[in-house]
Amino acid sequence: MASPTGRARSVRARDARWRGALAVLDEMRRRPGVTRADVARRLALSTGSATEITARLRELALLSETPAAATGRGRPTTVLHPHPRGPVVIAVDLRQEDWRCAVAEIDGRPRVSEEGRHGSRHPAKVVAAVGEAVRRVHDRFGGRVRAVAVAVAATVRHGAVVQSATLGWDAVDLTGLAPAPGLPLLVGNDATLAGAAEARYGAAAGAGTALHVTIEVGVGGTLVVDGLPIEGATGAGGEFGHLPLGDPALRCPCGALGCWDLAVDGRAIARHLGEPPPRDPRSYAQAALARAEGDAAVRSAVGRTASGFGRGIAGLINALDPGIVTLGGFAEPLRAAAAEEFAAALTDGLMRFRRADPPPVVAATLGDDGALHGAAAIALDRVLTEEGLDAWAADHTG
Amino acid sequence: MASPTGRARSVRARDARWRGALAVLDEMRRRPGVTRADVARRLALSTGSATEITARLRELALLSETPAAATGRGRPTTVLHPHPRGPVVIAVDLRQEDWRCAVAEIDGRPRVSEEGRHGSRHPAKVVAAVGEAVRRVHDRFGGRVRAVAVAVAATVRHGAVVQSATLGWDAVDLTGLAPAPGLPLLVGNDATLAGAAEARYGAAAGAGTALHVTIEVGVGGTLVVDGLPIEGATGAGGEFGHLPLGDPALRCPCGALGCWDLAVDGRAIARHLGEPPPRDPRSYAQAALARAEGDAAVRSAVGRTASGFGRGIAGLINALDPGIVTLGGFAEPLRAAAAEEFAAALTDGLMRFRRADPPPVVAATLGDDGALHGAAAIALDRVLTEEGLDAWAADHTG
DNA sequence: CCATTAAACTCGTCTCACGAGCATAAAGGA
DNA sequence: TCCTTTATGCTCGTGAGACGAGTTTAATGG
Numbered sequence: 001m002a003s004p005t006g007r008a009r010s011v012r013a014r015d016a017r018w019r020g021a022l023a024v025l026d027e028m029r030r031r032p033g034v035t036r037a038d039v040a041r042r043l044a045l046s047t048g049s050a051t052e053i054t055a056r057l058r059e060l061a062l063l064s065e066t067p068a069a070a071t072g073r074g075r076p077t078t079v080l081h082p083h084p085r086g087p088v089v090i091a092v093d094l095r096q097e098d099w100r101c102a103v104a105e106i107d108g109r110p111r112v113s114e115e116g117r118h119g120s121r122h123p124a125k126v127v128a129a130v131g132e133a134v135r136r137v138h139d140r141f142g143g144r145v146r147a148v149a150v151a152v153a154a155t156v157r158h159g160a161v162v163q164s165a166t167l168g169w170d171a172v173d174l175t176g177l178a179p180a181p182g183l184p185l186l187v188g189n190d191a192t193l194a195g196a197a198e199a200r201y202g203a204a205a206g207a208g209t210a211l212h213v214t215i216e217v218g219v220g221g222t223l224v225v226d227g228l229p230i231e232g233a234t235g236a237g238g239e240f241g242h243l244p245l246g247d248p249a250l251r252c253p254c255g256a257l258g259c260w261d262l263a264v265d266g267r268a269i270a271r272h273l274g275e276p277p278p279r280d281p282r283s284y285a286q287a288a289l290a291r292a293e294g295d296a297a298v299r300s301a302v303g304r305t306a307s308g309f310g311r312g313i314a315g316l317i318n319a320l321d322p323g324i325v326t327l328g329g330f331a332e333p334l335r336a337a338a339a340e341e342f343a344a345a346l347t348d349g350l351m352r353f354r355r356a357d358p359p360p361v362v363a364a365t366l367g368d369d370g371a372l373h374g375a376a377a378i379a380l381d382r383v384l385t386e387e388g389l390d391a392w393a394a395d396h397t398g
Numbered sequence: 399m400a401s402p403t404g405r406a407r408s409v410r411a412r413d414a415r416w417r418g419a420l421a422v423l424d425e426m427r428r429r430p431g432v433t434r435a436d437v438a439r440r441l442a443l444s445t446g447s448a449t450e451i452t453a454r455l456r457e458l459a460l461l462s463e464t465p466a467a468a469t470g471r472g473r474p475t476t477v478l479h480p481h482p483r484g485p486v487v488i489a490v491d492l493r494q495e496d497w498r499c500a501v502a503e504i505d506g507r508p509r510v511s512e513e514g515r516h517g518s519r520h521p522a523k524v525v526a527a528v529g530e531a532v533r534r535v536h537d538r539f540g541g542r543v544r545a546v547a548v549a550v551a552a553t554v555r556h557g558a559v560v561q562s563a564t565l566g567w568d569a570v571d572l573t574g575l576a577p578a579p580g581l582p583l584l585v586g587n588d589a590t591l592a593g594a595a596e597a598r599y600g601a602a603a604g605a606g607t608a609l610h611v612t613i614e615v616g617v618g619g620t621l622v623v624d625g626l627p628i629e630g631a632t633g634a635g636g637e638f639g640h641l642p643l644g645d646p647a648l649r650c651p652c653g654a655l656g657c658w659d660l661a662v663d664g665r666a667i668a669r670h671l672g673e674p675p676p677r678d679p680r681s682y683a684q685a686a687l688a689r690a691e692g693d694a695a696v697r698s699a700v701g702r703t704a705s706g707f708g709r710g711i712a713g714l715i716n717a718l719d720p721g722i723v724t725l726g727g728f729a730e731p732l733r734a735a736a737a738e739e740f741a742a743a744l745t746d747g748l749m750r751f752r753r754a755d756p757p758p759v760v761a762a763t764l765g766d767d768g769a770l771h772g773a774a775a776i777a778l779d780r781v782l783t784e785e786g787l788d789a790w791a792a793d794h795t796g
Numbered sequence: 797c798c799a800t801t802a803a804a805c806t807c808g809t810c811t812c813a814c815g816a817g818c819a820t821a822a823a824g825g826a
Numbered sequence: 827t828c829c830t831t832t833a834t835g836c837t838c839g840t841g842a843g844a845c846g847a848g849t850t851t852a853a854t855g856g
Contacts, residue, residue, distance in 0.1 A: 016414060016812070016843085037834060049813050051836055074833025075821045155751065162751050209631045223628070230623060232719025233607045233757065242716035242749050244643055244709060255750030256716065257709075311642060311655075318640035318654065321630025351640050352653030353553065353560050359631065414812085414843070435803060447844050449805060471854045472802025 018389045020045065020053045021062070025106060025384050028063065028080045030200075032107045035068045037077035054080070060396050061085045062106070062389075082106045087146045087392055089379035090137055092130060092177065093190065093372045094152040096166050096216070096282070099126070101133040103141065104376035106384065108201075110369070113137050123172040131177050138179035143395060146388065149186040149379035150177060151193040151371035153216065157234040159187045165253060166217045184382050186375075191220025191328070192229045192238050193374025194366065198326045199224035201373055202365040207323040211316060212364065213240065214328030215309070217281050218261030221328075223320055227377075245312045263308040265330065272301035285330050289337045299338075306338035307345040314349025317359060328364040335361070416787045418443065418451045419460070423504060423782050426461065426478045428598075430505045433466045435475035452478070458794050459483045460504070460787075480504045485544045485790055487777035488535055490528060490575065491588065491770045492550040494564050494614070494680070497524070499531040501539065502774035504782065506599075508767075511535050521570040529575050536577035541793060544786065547584040547777035548575060549591040549769035551614065555632040557585045563651060564615045582780050584773075589618025589726070590627045590636050591772025592764065596724045597622035598775055600763045605721040609714060610762065611638065612726030613707070615679050616659035619726075621718055625775075643710045661706040663728065670699035683728050687735045697736075704736035705743040712747025715757060726762040733759070 020043075027039045040050040057063045063086065065078035082105035091102045091110045098117045102110035114133040118126045138145050152174070154164030161172040178185040195212025204210035204224070213221040219241030222229040231237050242254055246263035254261070262268060266281030269288045278284030292299040313325060327335060335342045350358055366373055382388060418441075425437045438448040455461045461484065463476035480503035489500045489508045496515045500508035512531040516524045536543050550572070552562030559570040576583040593610025602608035602622070611619040617639030620627040629635050640652055644661035652659070660666060664679030667686045676682030690696040711723060725733060733740045748756055764771055780786060 016417070019414070020813070040834095046814050047835060048815070048837080050834095052813080055836095070822060072833080073821095073823045073831065075819095075835065077834060155749075157751075207631065209628075209635070225623075225628060230607075230621070230628060230718070233605065233721030234719055236752075237607070237719040238717070239719070239749070240717050243641065243713040244747060245641070245713075254716075255753070256712065256747050314654065315641040315643075318652075319636070319638050320628070321632055321635040321637070323631030349642060349654050351553075351637070353555075354634075355653070418843070438803095444845050445804060446806080446846070448803095450844080468853060470802080471800065473804065473850095473852045475803060 018386050020049060021057055021389065022384060022386070024053050024057065024080075025062065029106060029108050029380065029384070032109070033079055035077045035079050036065065039080065058083070060393055062087070062392070085144065087383055088141055088144045089376055089383060090134055090145055090148040091372050091375035091379060092134065092148070092150040093375065094126070094130060094150060095190065096153055099130050100372060101130065101137060102372055102376065103137055104380065106380060108373070108376050108380055110372045110376040112372075121168050123169050127172065127174060127176050134177055135179045145179070145183065146383040146392065147184040147186065147379040148178060149188065149375035150174060151188055151190040151375040153190045155236055155239065156187050156189045157236045159235065161187065162236070186378055186382065188375065188378060189220065189238065190371040192222040192231070193378065194328055194364065194370030195222035195224050195238070195326070195374070196227065196229045196377055197366050197370045197373035198328070198364050200227050200377055202370065203326045203362045204324045209320075209322050210324050210326065211320060211322035212326045212328060213313065213316070213331055214364070215265050215330040215334065218265055223322065240312075240316060243312070245315060246308070260312050264305060264312065264334070268305045268308065269301045272304050273297060282330065285334070289333055292337060302334070303338040303341040306334050306342040309334060310342040310345030311349045313361065314346045317354065318349070318351050322359050324359050325361040326364045327361065328370060332363040416784050418447060419455055419787065420782060420784070422451050422455065422478075423460065427504060427506050427778065427782070430507070431477055433475040433477055434463065437478065456481070458791055460485070460790070483542065485781055486539055486542045487774055487781060488532055488543055488546040489770050489773035489777060490532065490546070490548040491773065492524070492528060492548060493588065494551055497528050498770060499528065499535060500770055500774065501535060502778065504778060506771070506774050506778055508770045508774040510770075519566050521567050525570065525572060525574050529577075532575055533577045543577070543581065544781040544790065545582040545584065545777040546576060547586065547773035548572060549586055549588040549773040551588045553634055553637065554585050554587045555634045557633065559585065560634070584776050584780065586773065586776060587618065587636065588769040590620040590629070591776065592726055592762065592768030593620035593622050593636070593724070593772070594625065594627045594775055595764050595768045595771035596726070596762050598625050599771060600768065601724045601760045602722045607718075607720050609718060609720035609723045610726060611711065611714070611723065611729055612762070613663050613728040613732065616663055621720065638710075638714060641710070643713060644706070658710050662703060662710065662732070666703045666706065667699045670702050671695060680728065683732070687731055690735060700732070701736040701739040704732050704740040707732060708740040708743030709747045711759065712744045715752065716747070716749050720757050722757050723759040724762045725759065726768060730761040
């Protein structure tokens with residue numbers, strides 16, 4: 001379907017130059033290990049076009065081909081791989097206590113290259129350490145690096161960190177992470193990127209509309225449509241934790257009243273137990289699940305929390321109508337620890353007509369790697385465009 | 399940006415056949431009265447291409463050209479219009495008490511052709527009456543009709559009406575509205591389509607991400623990204639009224655607890671006044687605004703309702719990050735009647751970092767015509783595609 | 797009435813994909 | 827072992843769509 005209010009697309013032949021090539025590269029990304037014959041079939045390409053396109057891409061070091069294992073009669077085809085001197089992106093995941101820096105070829109699988117812990121609350125130090133790592137990777141891969149994407153446990157607007165309860169940061173400038181001028185630096189919220197990764201490679205693969213929800217400190221998540229997170233006007237979409245689904249009497253550190261955040265993470269469990277707010281809601285929540293084994297009061301507190309979580313999920317399903325819901329971080333253990341309470345609240349919160357075939361609510365499958373995969377994905381999205389390939393081709397000819 | 403999880407796009411030349419033509423037609427839709435020279439500039443088309451494309455489209459009765467008023471020196475250009483024998487779509491708006499049937503040419507402006515009231519609660523009768531009207535229009539326009547779209551005040555899933563509190567309907571089969579076999583019949587929720595129209599032609603024109611919220615019986619609305627409503631997996635997205643933002647003790651007719659629906663429409667005002675639930679919350683709410691003039695109790699009840707509405711809007715802004723919020727139906731009069739309460743609740747409910755530059759909350763500008771415009775828009779979206787133009791061209795050559 | 801200006805028209809060229817026909821590399825049967 | 831079958835890759839002529847340089851046209855304004 002056309003996008004009649006989108007920016008005026010240019011129609012020039014220049015923009016058709018990479019049509020077939022991009023389709024092939026996308027297919028390669030989506031199905032690692034795909035054969036050339038398969039790609040041609042899927043894209044309804046003639047064998048002539050397939051020959052021409054793969055030859056061009058091989059020439060430009062955008063892919064390489066190796067003989068495929070024979071599957072029967074007929075001339076054997078080839079498997080398409082990223083080229084050993086092809087473009088790469090750097091993906092960074094900046095979490096509460098540590099960070100990881102990975103490299104991904106155009107198949108989108110990040111391979112962790114460096115990692116480190118940061119006890120420090122000083123953003124400048126963390127940024128400096130991560131920046132060093134990025135620069136080392138950039139030195140190693142040189143011109144092959146075409147973009148850098150950072151997943152950060154923070155609210156991100158217009159590509160900049162605005163605040164982070166998890167990290168204890170206010171606005172932080174991450175532009176120092178760019179290892180070279182002119183290299184695109186993309187910054188995204190970690191839960192948003194994890195959701196994108198789940199929708200592309202994980203539990204929600206294939207779903208047109210997927211909802212990802214994660215609990216760490218508060219709630220994060222995103223609605224993903226056709227592999228792209230609904231980012232909102234400033235990039236801060238998916239802050240479901242700040243819907244007033246919680247206790248209207250409680251003031252959230254974000255400034256609003258009744259945020260769902262306060263009703264589902266470790267702070268909620270502590271409140272139900274009459275204990276003081278935990279310094280680190282994440283580890284407190286994990287510990288509570290262990291304590292619940294032998295302690296009925298803790299079990300009950302966990303159950304009430306799971307119930308509040310299920311009720312909110314039901315509301316989000318009502319409002320957004322996802323085809324599947326994936327749970328990340330503490331969300332899945334919480335649901336598992338009080339499965340009945342969660343399920344009851346979920347069903348009770350659904351509109352009646354949705355109860356016959358509600359969307360599956362499943363555990364995220366990429367675990368801790370989701371955000372890293374998502375960062376690699378958005379970085380590659382940037383590289384695998386007409387403009388990106390134009391730039392790459394300009395560097396790789398003549 | 400590519401859509402890496404979307405269906406495998408075909409790459410064949412066949413799909414490039416209409417590239418330029420579609421871009422020109424889209425431009426024509428977006429800016430009624432544009433000149434050919436303007437379109438060429440905007441799309442970065444060479445004058446040669448513009449000549450070629452417009453000639454082809456004229457030949458196919460997809461557009462016509464008339465001399466433009468001279469604006470200065472130079473050879474005068476032409477204004478692009480829908481062709482008098484070009485394709486049209488039928489747009490239907492099926493509301494609580496009446497219906498309208500309109501015809502739109504490819505500029506997307508629906509012109510009402512027939513209308514009627516339906517006191518009847520019997521869906522079959524209503525569908526029959528509307529179907530007759532559609533058939534009459536179809537008879538008049540013949541093969542020019544390429545699609546029919548129906549905006550209906552009901553929950554729609556997979557293109558079918560599931561239920562409607564407003565109309566008092568359960569599942570209703572609207573396929574009888576199709577005036578001819580093979581003609582696409584698109585069915586959409588009225589608030590969703592009104593939101594799409596606001597984002598394309600109305601108050602939210604130009605916004606990448608827009609939130610439309612309307613109050614009739616309960617709350618309807620949609621998030622619109624680049625002109626396309628986020629429809630969800632089954633097409634029932636945008637049911638924000640069934641987020642549990644209301645009183646958790648109240649059971650909604652939908653089956654869930656605490657729905658926002660109950661906190662913002664006429665039922666909420668009645669409850670605050672200690673009056674019994676109104677039979678028709680819409681007219682009750684309108685009447686309440688009039689009563690509020692001279693009655694402090696009513697004013698207070700309206701204020702509390704506006705406050706609950708503002709709080710919910712704030713939550714939706716937090717969660718979805720729209721660039722603008724448009725208010726339709728009773729939402730705007732409610733906000734206007736208790737502007738201070740609404741604004742205070744809105745601000746108080748926003749995350750702190752959003753308060754500096756919150757998205758504008760404005761009245762929808764298309765009024766009662768929004769849904770009709772939206773229906774025409776999605777019908778045209780269907781017609782103005784490669785496949786749609788292929789079909790049209792097949793009927794108009796040789 | 798002619799210079800100026802902006803736009804339309806003409807036409808040769810380019811690029812990309814198609815598709816028919818041919819070449820190639822395997823499996824399987826005689 | 828050789829030939830047939832099968833699936834695929836390669837070659838090359840064709841066609842569509844857009845470009846862009848050069849030319850023509852229709853207006854304004856001095």
